[in-house]
Amino acid sequence: MPETGRLEDMRTNDLLLATGLTKSYGPTHALAGVDFTVGRGEAVAVMGPSGCGKTTLLHCLAGVIAPDLGQITLFAPHGPVSVSGASSEDRAAIRLNHFGFVFQQGLLLPELTAVENVALPLLVGRTSRGAALGRAAELMARLGLTGLEERRPGQLSGGQQQRVAIARAQVGDPAVVFADEPTGALDSQTSSEVMHALLASTIGEGRGLVLVTHDRGVADRCHRVLSMLDGRWAGAQPTRQLPPTGPARATDPATPTMTAASTDSPRLGATR
Numbered sequence: 001m002p003e004t005g006r007l008e009d010m011r012t013n014d015l016l017l018a019t020g021l022t023k024s025y026g027p028t029h030a031l032a033g034v035d036f037t038v039g040r041g042e043a044v045a046v047m048g049p050s051g052c053g054k055t056t057l058l059h060c061l062a063g064v065i066a067p068d069l070g071q072i073t074l075f076a077p078h079g080p081v082s083v084s085g086a087s088s089e090d091r092a093a094i095r096l097n098h099f100g101f102v103f104q105q106g107l108l109l110p111e112l113t114a115v116e117n118v119a120l121p122l123l124v125g126r127t128s129r130g131a132a133l134g135r136a137a138e139l140m141a142r143l144g145l146t147g148l149e150e151r152r153p154g155q156l157s158g159g160q161q162q163r164v165a166i167a168r169a170q171v172g173d174p175a176v177v178f179a180d181e182p183t184g185a186l187d188s189q190t191s192s193e194v195m196h197a198l199l200a201s202t203i204g205e206g207r208g209l210v211l212v213t214h215d216r217g218v219a220d221r222c223h224r225v226l227s228m229l230d231g232r233w234a235g236a237q238p239t240r241q242l243p244p245t246g247p248a249r250a251t252d253p254a255t256p257t258m259t260a261a262s263t264d265s266p267r268l269g270a271t272r
């Protein structure tokens with residue numbers, strides 16, 4: 001974290017920077033002054049007991065809800081964008097243009113095919129149907145889903161559904177992907193494969209990944225693990241370099257190899 005907290009002291013690697021986030025629901029202080037940052041090609045896991053504020057943090061960072069206090073700045077290619085200062089309409093545009101989302105249950109639309117589900121964020125924008133479906137099919141191929149394009153979600157396994165959801169989260173070329181318990185409904189083998197796909201398609205592409213999980217094994221695959229308690233940081237692991245890993249699917253040579261992010265100094269959000 002910049003010691004002064006000033007944005008001009010921010011390291012150029014940062015994609016999303018939040019300071020002093022506070023959010024209350026009546027008497028419940030879900031967030032009680034939280035700082036956070038995620039950089040390019042960096043994966044950050046947020047852990048903590050039920051009700052400590054993880055989802056509230058994720059939703060504030062992603063512009064789903066507005067914090068009561070605090071600043072959230074996205075460093076978009078064309079310049080800084082205030083997420084916390086945006087209207088709800090502008091936050092919707094920020095989410096569509098800059099963020100991707102993966103949830104515990106894929107939240108795929110059952111009446112659409114897999115490739116239509118992946119293309120959906122582009123279809124609600126201005127992209128033509130042909131271009132959107134082409135991009136979606138390309139992402140599905142990179143996630144080892146070739147041949148499953150025309151299946152409906154109900155005809156896919158849980159792991160395949162999550163990889164479709166991961167492909168959908170990347171389709172708009174987001175700066176940051178937010179994942180809330182993305183492996184929570186999967187067995188350990190499938191969870192490992194889905195995490196590999198998620199990491200390869202986010203940090204392997206220079207995106208930031210913010211992941212909420214109760215699973216220590218999943219969290220340990222991220223660059224930093226932050227622990228929350230009662231709306232504050234309770235502690236953090238030291239930053240560390242992740243070893244490079246192979247493609248998202250061993251059988252898919254087209255998948256980009258995941259690269260490790262530069263994590264050479266302590267980062268915002270950690271209790272040091």
Ligand SMILES: Nc1ncnc2c1ncn2[C@@H]1O[C@H](COP(=O)(O)OP(=O)(O)OP(=O)(O)O)[C@@H](O)[C@H]1O
Nearest residue numbers: 025028029030048049050051052053054055056057
């Ligand atoms: N819309 C809401 N209205 C009222 N209280 C809420 C609301 N959303 C969250 N809370 C409360 O805020 C606190 C933090 O909730 P949050 O969902 O962020 O926790 P969490 O750490 O994600 O929990 P879990 O691991 O169970 O998902 C909890 O006490 C919760 O009951």
